[in-house]
Amino acid sequence: MKKFRKIAMIAHDGRKAEMVGFFKDHIDVLKQMEIVATGTTGSHLMKAGLDVECKASGPKGGDAQIAAMIVDGEIDAVFFFRDPMGKHPHEPDVQMLMRLCDLYDVPLATNLSGGHLLIAGIQHELERPA
């Protein structure tokens, strides 16, 4: 199992409130890692209490920037709360990011329940003796 040092957090507009609630629920685990986020998601998360590295907004290339970090081996897990009912001009970037998670075997949670499970797995790893 890999160690979790840096994670990405992304939420479509219809899922941002959920992401902020998730962030607050798990802040004790999340504060042990570096967090990178797409622009608007990141600004919401910073207001909720932790330092977050903010990339461009999703429609302006933020997903693509995080995808490039995945290729470079910089991201250990991705929380991407997607809105399946929304239409997104940058859908190709979203697909690319998810494809690269699969290609590089980076764990990806695309909804709240998956997010809770992934956090539980990360917490377990962080607490395991080295």
Ligand SMILES: O=C(CO)COP(=O)(O)O
């Ligand atoms: O569009 C997004 C993900 O595809 C999210 O981008 P923002 O966090 O900038 O809203």
